[in-house]
Amino acid sequence: MARRPLVMGNWKLNGSKAFTKQLVEGLKAELKDVKGCDVAIAPPVMYLAEAEAALAGQSVIALGSQNVDLKQSGAFTGDISTEMLKDFGAKYIIIGHSERRQYHKESDEFVAQKFGALKEAGLVPVLCIGETEQENEEGKTQEVCQRQIDAVLNTLGVEAFNGAIIAYEPIWAIGTGKSATPEQAQAIHKSIRDHIAAKSQAVADQVIIQYGGSVNDSNAADLFTQPDIDGALVGGASLKADAFAVIVKAAEKAKA
Numbered sequence: 001m002a003r004r005p006l007v008m009g010n011w012k013l014n015g016s017k018a019f020t021k022q023l024v025e026g027l028k029a030e031l032k033d034v035k036g037c038d039v040a041i042a043p044p045v046m047y048l049a050e051a052e053a054a055l056a057g058q059s060v061i062a063l064g065s066q067n068v069d070l071k072q073s074g075a076f077t078g079d080i081s082t083e084m085l086k087d088f089g090a091k092y093i094i095i096g097h098s099e100r101r102q103y104h105k106e107s108d109e110f111v112a113q114k115f116g117a118l119k120e121a122g123l124v125p126v127l128c129i130g131e132t133e134q135e136n137e138e139g140k141t142q143e144v145c146q147r148q149i150d151a152v153l154n155t156l157g158v159e160a161f162n163g164a165i166i167a168y169e170p171i172w173a174i175g176t177g178k179s180a181t182p183e184q185a186q187a188i189h190k191s192i193r194d195h196i197a198a199k200s201q202a203v204a205d206q207v208i209i210q211y212g213g214s215v216n217d218s219n220a221a222d223l224f225t226q227p228d229i230d231g232a233l234v235g236g237a238s239l240k241a242d243a244f245a246v247i248v249k250a251a252e253k254a255k256a
């Protein structure tokens with residue numbers, strides 16, 4: 001079945017009020033005629049208000065967030081709730097990014113709880129999974145990805161993946177300039193889809209599986225030729241409107 005691609009920019013810990021306005025204006029100009037690809041940006045939560053204001057009046061670019069917490073209100077210093085994200089019009093919410101797993105010790109189970117909280121709130125989880133370089137060299141890539149997905153499958157059921165996004169991001173490819181090859185990524189994406197298909201073919205057929213890890217304006221088109229690569233989660237190259245636009249348009253063209 002045809003899946004509508006999603007290209008999402010993860011700005012990580014970058015930007016300012018002025019940068020946010022400037023980049024969003026640039027993206028609006030570059031992407032105004034895009035029809036065949038969903039597009040989202042995840043600025044730092046500090047700048048969701050600026051991004052929401054700058055995105056007003058257009059429907060090509062959706063707003064997202066890089067994280068969410070579990071509680072709705074109360075004495076939880078520093079936390080961000082699903083309702084707060086909805087208040088800013090955020091839709092696509094990244095969870096389980098390897099930087100959160102590594103630097104904030106987020107476990108598979110904790111990430112699965114966040115997945116459930118997002119589904120309950122009517123938001124779209126963008127579940128990041130992926131192996132370290134060592135796990136890759138030890139041939140454990142599929143095992144690691146399946147374990148990270150199983151944390152959701154086994155607690156929320158396969159139907160939770162209806163309308164959700166998976167982002168396969170090999171950790172060794174993030175920010176290194178060393179992307180997985182299209183063939184390497186396709187093999188893992190297919191194994192992820194097959195793993196979900198073992199529970200439900202229908203759910204597997206519709207789930208968007210993005211690739212992330214050094215995607216740029218030069219390598220995106222080749223990645224998108226692969227049948228199970230349904231878009232990209234882009235870090236560094238999402239900070240430049242022209243490079244990000246090339247990636248979006250490559251997805252639109254490849255999946256037309």
Ligand SMILES: O=C[C@H](O)COP(=O)(O)O
Binds near residue numbers: 174175234
């Ligand atoms: O969320 C995005 C990824 O971590 C990829 O980052 P990158 O494109 O800078 O390698």
